[in-house]
Amino acid sequence: MASRRVQLSQILAGIHLEHVFFCIEKTYLYSEDSFYDMFPLGIVPYIVGGILIGVGVSHIYIATGLHATQSSFFSTTLSYFSKRPYFQQKQYLDSRGWRLTFAVGVILGALIYVITLSPNGFFTTSVQWWRLALGGFLVGFGTRLSKGCTSGHGISGLGSLSTTSLYAVITFLVVGILTAIVVQALGVIP
Amino acid sequence: MKMRHLFVFTGGLLFGFGLAFGGMAKQEIVLSFLQLEDLGLLLLLGASALVTAITINLVPQILKGPLIGGEFKRRKRTLSKRTIVGAVIFGVGWGISGQCPGSAWASLGVGNIPVLIGIGSMFLGAYVMGRFFT
Numbered sequence: 001m002a003s004r005r006v007q008l009s010q011i012l013a014g015i016h017l018e019h020v021f022f023c024i025e026k027t028y029l030y031s032e033d034s035f036y037d038m039f040p041l042g043i044v045p046y047i048v049g050g051i052l053i054g055v056g057v058s059h060i061y062i063a064t065g066l067h068a069t070q071s072s073f074f075s076t077t078l079s080y081f082s083k084r085p086y087f088q089q090k091q092y093l094d095s096r097g098w099r100l101t102f103a104v105g106v107i108l109g110a111l112i113y114v115i116t117l118s119p120n121g122f123f124t125t126s127v128q129w130w131r132l133a134l135g136g137f138l139v140g141f142g143t144r145l146s147k148g149c150t151s152g153h154g155i156s157g158l159g160s161l162s163t164t165s166l167y168a169v170i171t172f173l174v175v176g177i178l179t180a181i182v183v184q185a186l187g188v189i190p
Numbered sequence: 191m192k193m194r195h196l197f198v199f200t201g202g203l204l205f206g207f208g209l210a211f212g213g214m215a216k217q218e219i220v221l222s223f224l225q226l227e228d229l230g231l232l233l234l235l236g237a238s239a240l241v242t243a244i245t246i247n248l249v250p251q252i253l254k255g256p257l258i259g260g261e262f263k264r265r266k267r268t269l270s271k272r273t274i275v276g277a278v279i280f281g282v283g284w285g286i287s288g289q290c291p292g293s294a295w296a297s298l299g300v301g302n303i304p305v306l307i308g309i310g311s312m313f314l315g316a317y318v319m320g321r322f323f324t
Binding site: 038039040041042043045046047048049050051052053054055056057058059060061062063064065066067068069070071073074075077078082084086087097098101102103104105106107108109110111112113114117118121122123124125126127129131132133134135136137138139140141142143144145146147148149150151152153154155156157158159160161162163164165167168169171172173174175176177178179180181182183184190 | 191193194195197198199200201202203204205206207208209210211212213214215216217218219221224225226227228229230231233234235236237238239240241242243244245246247249253255256257258260261262263264265267268269272273274275276277278279280281282283284285286287288289290291292293294295296297298299300301302303304305307308309310311312313314315316317318319320321323324
């Protein structure tokens, strides 16, 4: 009885060891491969960039109590040019000044990046002008209808634990991915 | 008022630097996420939302109010059909062009001048929304 038990445990140990080695090898190789597949440019720029954005939003919130979001800028700036009641809302008139300041800060922050750290200096896009125009129009229209964008719903909305923003984020992520894949499948590059 | 602009400006610098550092000023990188070839954008969005969540949820328990005065307010948005329809339209525009409002400003900073076309169009889209759909 005792010897049988020993035998069994030896067999189990043998299987286990072999199995574990196999798993380690497999997992290690597999994870390295798939990791590179998912993040071909690495993960550091994305995580550091995201933290810096979060620190910027936090800095403004702690100092002023304002939610530093992006897409409202278009409506508040239009209040300088249009007398329509929608653009003359009190909240737009109250925030249009600091939103201009904020946009200037974002532009100059990106400029500082190019001057200090960008490996190849200034750079541009090869996305076609008609895509920038058509896409831009839909981005302007959609973000104002939804009252938020990747910044408003994505960063500040999720940061505020808002379920409304969560639904919006899931929606524009899914639709954005589907659209980009269809555009690519139609042969439009990049 | 001047203090408010100073803090908003310096926060904007960090925001724009982070966007550019994270590759968001190049539409090709945003599109490579939307084409599921590089999932890094999710890390950037997750990291920025996490830092913001910690601040918005913890700081009001420590400080009585913002440093320059006033009070901490929650960002209020109620879910409606417009929230979702707007997010669908935004998603289509994002998928076509790889642009969103914040990254468009950062694009200008890195010399990505064609995005001016996109910014002009965003103004037009925001105007048409406010003019005809409110």
